[in-house]
Amino acid sequence: MKKLLMGNEAIAYGAIEGGVQVVTGYPGTPSSEIFTTLAAMAKEKNIAAQWSVNEKVALEVAAGAAYAGARAMVTMKQVGLNVAADPLMTLAYIGIKGGLVLAVADDPGPHSSQNEQDTRRFASFAKLPVLDPADPQEALVMAREAFAISEQLGLPVFLRPTTRTCHVCQDVEVAETVITPPKPAGFVKGPNWVIFPSLAAKRHIWLNEQQEAAREIFENSSFNRVDPGVGRQGIVVGGVAYHYVKEALAILGLNIPVLKIGTPYPLPINLVMKFLDGLDRVLVVEEQEPVIEDQLIKMIYQHRRPLVLRGKYNRYVPREGELNTDKVKEILGAFLKIEVPKVKQDSNQPALPIRPPVLCAGCPHRASFYVFKQAAQGQEAIFTGDIGCYTLGNMAPLDAVDTCLCMGASITLGSGLQLAEPDKKVVAFLGDSTFFHTGIPGLINAVHNQAKQTVVVLDNRTTAMTGHQSHPGLPRTATGTPVEPLDIARLAEACGVGFVRVVDPYDYAAALEVARQALAYDGVSLVVMRRECVALVKGGQQARVVEREKCLDCGLCIEELGCPAMAKGEAGPVIGANCTGCDLCSQICPTGAITKRGEAKCD
Amino acid sequence: MRLDIVITGVGGQGNVLASRILARAAMEWGLPVRTSEAIGMAQREGVVMSQVRMGEGSYGAIIPDGGADILLGFELAETVRGLPKLKPGGLVIANRHTIFPVSVSLGLSQYEPEQMVSYLENSTARYHLLDATALATEAGTYKCTNIVMLGALASLGVLPYDAEHLKQVMLAFIPAKLRDVNLKAFQYGQQALGGV
Numbered sequence: 001m002k003k004l005l006m007g008n009e010a011i012a013y014g015a016i017e018g019g020v021q022v023v024t025g026y027p028g029t030p031s032s033e034i035f036t037t038l039a040a041m042a043k044e045k046n047i048a049a050q051w052s053v054n055e056k057v058a059l060e061v062a063a064g065a066a067y068a069g070a071r072a073m074v075t076m077k078q079v080g081l082n083v084a085a086d087p088l089m090t091l092a093y094i095g096i097k098g099g100l101v102l103a104v105a106d107d108p109g110p111h112s113s114q115n116e117q118d119t120r121r122f123a124s125f126a127k128l129p130v131l132d133p134a135d136p137q138e139a140l141v142m143a144r145e146a147f148a149i150s151e152q153l154g155l156p157v158f159l160r161p162t163t164r165t166c167h168v169c170q171d172v173e174v175a176e177t178v179i180t181p182p183k184p185a186g187f188v189k190g191p192n193w194v195i196f197p198s199l200a201a202k203r204h205i206w207l208n209e210q211q212e213a214a215r216e217i218f219e220n221s222s223f224n225r226v227d228p229g230v231g232r233q234g235i236v237v238g239g240v241a242y243h244y245v246k247e248a249l250a251i252l253g254l255n256i257p258v259l260k261i262g263t264p265y266p267l268p269i270n271l272v273m274k275f276l277d278g279l280d281r282v283l284v285v286e287e288q289e290p291v292i293e294d295q296l297i298k299m300i301y302q303h304r305r306p307l308v309l310r311g312k313y314n315r316y317v318p319r320e321g322e323l324n325t326d327k328v329k330e331i332l333g334a335f336l337k338i339e340v341p342k343v344k345q346d347s348n349q350p351a352l353p354i355r356p357p358v359l360c361a362g363c364p365h366r367a368s369f370y371v372f373k374q375a376a377q378g379q380e381a382i383f384t385g386d387i388g389c390y391t392l393g394n395m396a397p398l399d400a401v402d403t404c405l406c407m408g409a410s411i412t413l414g415s416g417l418q419l420a421e422p423d424k425k426v427v428a429f430l431g432d433s434t435f436f437h438t439g440i441p442g443l444i445n446a447v448h449n450q451a452k453q454t455v456v457v458l459d460n461r462t463t464a465m466t467g468h469q470s471h472p473g474l475p476r477t478a479t480g481t482p483v484e485p486l487d488i489a490r491l492a493e494a495c496g497v498g499f500v501r502v503v504d505p506y507d508y509a510a511a512l513e514v515a516r517q518a519l520a521y522d523g524v525s526l527v528v529m530r531r532e533c534v535a536l537v538k539g540g541q542q543a544r545v546v547e548r549e550k551c552l553d554c555g556l557c558i559e560e561l562g563c564p565a566m567a568k569g570e571a572g573p574v575i576g577a578n579c580t581g582c583d584l585c586s587q588i589c590p591t592g593a594i595t596k597r598g599e600a601k602c603d
Numbered sequence: 604m605r606l607d608i609v610i611t612g613v614g615g616q617g618n619v620l621a622s623r624i625l626a627r628a629a630m631e632w633g634l635p636v637r638t639s640e641a642i643g644m645a646q647r648e649g650v651v652m653s654q655v656r657m658g659e660g661s662y663g664a665i666i667p668d669g670g671a672d673i674l675l676g677f678e679l680a681e682t683v684r685g686l687p688k689l690k691p692g693g694l695v696i697a698n699r700h701t702i703f704p705v706s707v708s709l710g711l712s713q714y715e716p717e718q719m720v721s722y723l724e725n726s727t728a729r730y731h732l733l734d735a736t737a738l739a740t741e742a743g744t745y746k747c748t749n750i751v752m753l754g755a756l757a758s759l760g761v762l763p764y765d766a767e768h769l770k771q772v773m774l775a776f777i778p779a780k781l782r783d784v785n786l787k788a789f790q791y792g793q794q795a796l797g798g799v
């Protein structure tokens with residue numbers, strides 16, 4: 001049966017075809033829909049699906065299930081893998097019993113990430129095999145097969161899609177019937193589950209041997225394939241770049257041999273050497289790091305094969321950003337020394353407006369940032385930020401995010417800044433999901449070490465940026481089971497925070513008063529700014545309108561808030577149809593010119 | 604048969620839904636299909652572009668520059684921004700509606716709608732302009748701008764399937780209580796470009 005599936009959905013369907021029984025993960029673009037698709041089918045397919053508080057926890061829970069023989073999948077994005085790195089490196093030594101697949105999505109570009117790190121590098125660092133799909137259909141098949149490969153090797157296996165697989169849709173062949181996996185065999189006690197140094201020394205030898213075992217499996221894998229062509233020049237291509245190479249060759253009317261690699265680590269030597277046999281010049285095309293290329297260079301040296309190899313090291317292929325057909329066309333032109341017709345850019349094009357992503361109209365974070373900026377006026381304050389929608393608070397005119405490094409780092413970076421500059425006020429912003437992810441250890445650290453800072457938890461009752469996933473502060477789990485929500489304020493109190501308040505950021509006056517008190521507090525203070533994400537509230541407040549007679553056209557509302565529902569008009573601000581009626585603008589307007597639509601005189 | 608369509612607009616305009624409807628209609632018509640969409644941070648009122656490739660011999664989901672047969676512009680300036688994707692002689696359907704970004708209100712950048720219109724007029728061979736957002740508002744909500752645009756596209760007879768097929772697939776995507784509004788929006792779009 002054919003279904004139109006996004007790559008992430010295809011991976012979820014593949015995991016089900018592969019008999020997955022346990023799924024864990026932490027949301028992160030571009031990976032999130034793998035888990036949400038599985039969670040939506042969890043009850044029907046009898047899968048245990050749990051959002052975890054962070055990626056380390058997610059990997060450990062999945063590993064536990066795999067210890068007992070269950071087939072498990074853990075999902076995250078590339079930067080999430082850093083959080084899971086600690087268990088990962090040793091888990092490779094311990095190995096698993098039931099198939100364990102780490103679906104880690106990479107984001108070259110980057111479209112929605114703090115960096116462009118290459119998960120294939122991480123996998124080879126951990127000495128674990130990687131499958132790298134070229135499109136959603138292949139992602140489905142790889143997800144399905146990965147469990148068997150994992151069990152055969154006794155090792156966790158990586159499935160590493162990139163944004164252009166995760167967020168690409170394709171008509172995908174889905175199996176009509178799905179085999180129900182057998183009940184897990186169960187955990188069998190034994191010395192091999194406890195990583196003593198003596199075991200680590202022994203297992204390291206085993207792990208190194210498994211590299212050859214994995215390589216042998218990949219020698220015959222259908223994920224690697226030769227597309228024959230003519231001549232003594234050829235291309236080795238990995239992952240999504242395969243389609244770019246094929247399209248560029250078609251555009252240029254060329255027919256040269258291509259080796260498609262779907263298993264970049266460990267690289268199948270015999271297959272590659274056989275491909276190289278008939279060739280004098282070879283180009284390696286892959287996104288991000290030279291993972292395939294490095295292994296090829298080593299092989300060529302070890303086998304003393306005279307060959308011209310081109311790729312990243314000659315700067316033929318960029319090491320940063322995403323590839324596409326246009327870039328690959330240029331690369332092919334340089335490699336084959338042929339003319340490539342360029343698409344002409346029109347120089348008469350009028351100047352286009354700058355349009356970066358901004359906080360939504362009526363976003364409660366806008367109100368929170370504004371409140372704290374107002375409360376801190378006249379004092380020197382540093383606003384440390386974190387990962388989430390609210391990173392967008394750094395945009396003009398709010399300018400309320402001075403740092404952003406990684407999940408949970410607003411509190412800890414703030415503590416460090418405060419050590420160096422004790423006279424400045426430090427306000428650390430982070431979201432509710434982020435607070436649970438890695439915020440709490442930083443908060444405990446700040447309290448224990450007697451920091452003086454204000455922590456603001458922007459609690460919008462969801463994990464908004466990645467698509468509104470649940471977290472422990474909410475009264476339901478990933479599969480919709482009702483649970484007792486964790487109370488961030490009470491948690492903060494239990495961590496020893498001396499000043500804790502909960503306030504609604506839409507209530508400007510009350511929030512401002514709380515913010516002032518929090519900033520004045522001598523020690524760690526924490527304010528929970530609680531208001532649901534606007535994207536979750538359907539048909540909420542009445543939209544606002546500007547009464548012309550009362551408006552002075554002072555521009556305050558526009559210049560201070562940067563709400564995308566407000567635009568400059570001929571006679572003062574104009575509020576558009578996308579206004580959600582959060583009422584922030586009307587609370588700061590000095591003349592009370594902004595009122596509810598329908599109630600205003602000039603409507 | 605092969606057709607590459609680019610949809611440009613602003614995050615929140617229903618770009619993703621539009622490309623999924625076009626793609627699902629293609630799939631149900633028996634054509635292989637690929638789409639690519641902007642998801643995540645870019646969706647928050649930023650520049651967004653969706654791509655739909657249908658028919659035999661489609662490669663990856665990204666249309667090369669100068670390769671698209673059709674450009675559907677949901678917002679005026681974004682239509683201009685998307686032009687480099689269009690084939691010489693390709694078809695443009697542009698929404699006259701403008702969305703001024705915060706950067707313009709703050710004086711950090713400029714937006715001259717009239718310049719955009721005359722540029723589109725002068726630089727494209729096959730070009731249609733309509734106020735899809737006004738039509739959508741008339742149909743019930745500005746939020747179905749995307750459906751008006753699909754209706755307009757369907758009326759031109761350039762898709763591999765007929766307008767009725769696209770309409771049925773569209774309705775299957777929409778929750779029951781919003782079907783009437785969207786049906787109207789689709790029809791307004793069709794009528795705007797001379798369809799039924």
Ligand code: SF4
Pocket residue numbers: 361362363543544561563564565566575578579580581582583584585586
């Ligand atoms: S009430 Fe004011 S600040 Fe809130 S969404 Fe509407 S225009 Fe924007």
Ligand code: SF4
Pocket residue numbers: 546550551552553554555556557558572573588589590591592593594
């Ligand atoms: S703050 Fe009030 S008076 Fe000033 S421009 Fe805005 S609506 Fe007009």
